[in-house]
Amino acid sequence: PEQARVLCWLWTPGGPWREAIEADVDVSVSGLWALAEVRAAARAAGRPARVQLKADTGLGRNGCQPADWPELVAEALRAEAEGLIRITGLWSHFACADEPGHPSIAAQLDRFREMTAHAEARGVRPEVRHIANSPAALTIPESHFDLVRTGIALYGISPAPELGVPADFGLRPVMTLSASLALVKHVPGGHGISYGHHYVTPGETTLGLVPVGYADGIPRHASGTGPVLVGGKWRTVAGRIAMDQFVVDLGGDEPEVGSRAVLFGPGDGGEPTAEDWAQAAGTIAYEIVTRIGTRVPRVYLDDENDENDETAGNEGKGGQEDRGRSASR
Numbered sequence: 342p343e344q345a346r347v348l349c350w351l352w353t354p355g356g357p358w359r360e361a362i363e364a365d366v367d368v369s370v371s372g373l374w375a376l377a378e379v380r381a382a383a384r385a386a387g388r389p390a391r392v393q394l395k396a397d398t399g400l401g402r403n404g405c406q407p408a409d410w411p412e413l414v415a416e417a418l419r420a421e422a423e424g425l426i427r428i429t430g431l432w433s434h435f436a437c438a439d440e441p442g443h444p445s446i447a448a449q450l451d452r453f454r455e456m457t458a459h460a461e462a463r464g465v466r467p468e469v470r471h472i473a474n475s476p477a478a479l480t481i482p483e484s485h486f487d488l489v490r491t492g493i494a495l496y497g498i499s500p501a502p503e504l505g506v507p508a509d510f511g512l513r514p515v516m517t518l519s520a521s522l523a524l525v526k527h528v529p530g531g532h533g534i535s536y537g538h539h540y541v542t543p544g545e546t547t548l549g550l551v552p553v554g555y556a557d558g559i560p561r562h563a564s565g566t567g568p569v570l571v572g573g574k575w576r577t578v579a580g581r582i583a584m585d586q587f588v589v590d591l592g593g594d595e596p597e598v599g600s601r602a603v604l605f606g607p608g609d610g611g612e613p614t615a616e617d618w619a620q621a622a623g624t625i626a627y628e629i630v631t632r633i634g635t636r637v638p639r640v641y642l643d644d645e646n647d648e649n650d651e652t653a654g655n656e657g658k659g660g661q662e663d664r665g666r667s668a669s670r
């Protein structure tokens with residue numbers, strides 16, 4: 342833990358720089374305005390800020406352009422000489438690391454080496470240099486430098502589904518999203534389902550009501566396409582996903598009300614995965630796992646034994662308050 346560090350990198354003017362400095366959080370600087378704010382905050386805090394300089398090596402998003410880098414480095418060294426900051430890192434971010442062989446990868450690496458070399462030649466002594474995200478960590482060894490910043494790989498999800506499933510990268514999805522059926526009922530054929538009646542029952546059937554909706558982060562774009570495991574079978578979202586709920590056609594099956602509906606998980610139990618939902622909604626799995634709303638209770642599991650215990654426990658708990666929803670691990 343003594344070695345653990347936090348880097349906060351997406352700032353706006355007037356942000357809590359001083360609080361970050363006092364909390365020993367590294368702050369990222371991409372331009373002169375940010376450096377000026379850090380200097381003032383460090384003075385106010387009465388201690389030097391730990392600053393990482395961010396280079397735009399080609400992503401075209403955050404970071405300092407190569408043309409502006411010499412001035413930023415010179416100013417940062419001045420602030421370091423004044424004792425107001427310590428330059429702890431030099432870093433950047435890839436645009437196309439999930440497309441092996443994309444020419445921008447080599448170009449960004451070259452530029453990163455040039456920009457770090459420029460800073461180091463002028464006296465910057467960074468503790469860390471870093472540029473790799475999950476796809477780079479998994480497929481571009483020469484991009485690792487001193488540390489890697491994995492996001493989606495921590496969820497165990499493939500950063501490039503067109504290149505391979507999680508297991509191909511040595512990953513296993515860790516997040517499961519499930520809910521308890523809030524209603525099971527018989528309906529006749531020709532019954533319109535949910536807003537707009539975009540699904541009409543083809544014949545007499547049973548319906549299950551799943552109490553999660555777009556306010557919980559379930560993408561409305563998956564209306565009519567999202568897959569759900571109920572009673573050992575894949576079902577498909579019938580009609581529109583509403584704010585707090587959606588319906589599945591159970592095809593005459595009669596699972597008990599309260600039965601578990603698994604939207605996604607690792608896939609081991611036959612359930613859909615976040616990648617399946619991404620495809621159903623026309624997006625990427627990154628968006629599926631990060632958009633789950635705050636009112637979905639999180640249950641953190643330590644190991645396989647806990648997982649079994651917790652699942653059993655949740656089944657019983659699914660009460661009114663959390664409507665039986667949970668996202669585990």
Ligand SMILES: Cc1ncc(COP(=O)(O)O)c(C=O)c1O
Pocket residue numbers: 434473474475476490491492493494500
């Ligand atoms: C600056 C930065 N570093 C690291 C990551 C992690 O990327 P990934 O989830 O592909 O590992 C992101 C994700 O957007 C990012 O913006």
